[in-house]
Amino acid sequence: MSFNSVAYLVFLVLVVAAVRLLGHRGQNRLLLAASYFFYAWWDVRFLLLIVLSSVVDFFCALMIDRGRVTSRERWTCGLWAVGAACLCVAVDWSALAQAGPLALLDPGRWLSLPFGAAVTAAVTGSMLLGGVLARPGETLPEPRRRRAFAALSLVSNLGLLGAFKYFDFFVSSAEAAAASLGFELPGSQLIDRLMGRKPDPMLSQAPTVAPRTSFNDRITPHRRFAFGSLDLADVKDIKKQLGVTVNDVVLALCASALRRYLQERGELPADPLIAMVPVSVRTEAQQGSFGNQVSAMTTSLHTHVTDPVQRLECIHESMRIAKEQHQALPANLLQDFAQFAPPAVAARAARVIARATAANWMDVPFNVVISNVPGPQFPIYGLGAKLVAHYPVSAINDGVGLNITVQSYDGSLDFGIIACRELMPDVWDLMDDLREALRELKQAAKLAVRAD
16 A cells, blocks of 8 residues: 555545544544554555564653553553564564455464464563563653653664664675675574574585786776777677577676786786675655665675586576565665665765775775666667767776666667776776677577577
């Protein structure tokens, strides 16, 4: 039930009409029930979130207003906490979200642990919670009481939201970081068992640290720009012959060109280069809306692989893994962070990280940015003049002094390569290497098809 849907408009009209017909106490109860219904309709898992939030806010409001709670109110909060804890421990929320609200009629589809174990854990948690609550009838000092419980309400709600949206993401990130250091995250098996998480086999295949190259250093204000076009039909032929995507072929061409460029200069590292690939997170509902809806993922370019066809197949597999990892993240994670972080602080933090990377204090997160932007496959005119080619110009940053952006247009792939002049003065050689990479991959793909 999105805000711009007909269902929401009907729901809103009915709720407003009902509120006007009820008294004050009835209005509050109706609004509470309507909120529960709205969140459950949107995603049944949100019902747990709003129930927990209601318990915390109800208790904090009582303490802010009166400074004490009655025995009845305390038992009410405790029972709500027990029910919420049972849901938190016993429900397989992923299965319930996929099955929808009707799955509530079939508990066997969404109960992940025996209900007795869930109740035991819930009662234990509620007893611990009750130990920190004020005793019935006890009045707390006025000066700090209001501020303390207002802060408790704010922190609790933000904590619930953060845990509900990003818990799995942060646990997976911590497991990946621990795995890169050679040890297992303490307690990860218990967390997986309680939360119904499955170990992610993709983490062992994910790239971690990018090797240093000559263009992974601190940049200067000077730039080198090279551009050129490749035939899109040749790229699509390779795609059909080897069963990959156009983007896989573009990444393979860039990988082959970078491999040749570094090899000719005696700089090819033993470890594969890693590329950052921007991706769109715009949903169908956001089509036609303004603003950028872009995230990013990293993937190995497998520049240590000699055979071009095998390199393309490895890139295809790495991109498949990267896409699955990316889809497992909340699509609005980076957008939420960007809205939350103060711009001045975020900009300063980005500069500090970039300079620390360039100064070898930190590992390079990736070697190059490669962006493939689909464009119109028909000619465009402006005041009668035909647009012959569209060569994109992007940006570079400290630690990553090379950017390759590709724009498809009217049967061609138009490359725009920008680099720091002091780090990569011969950037035109890379454009020649891209042409040679396409010729090499075409021949190798034909031989691979004949061999099959």
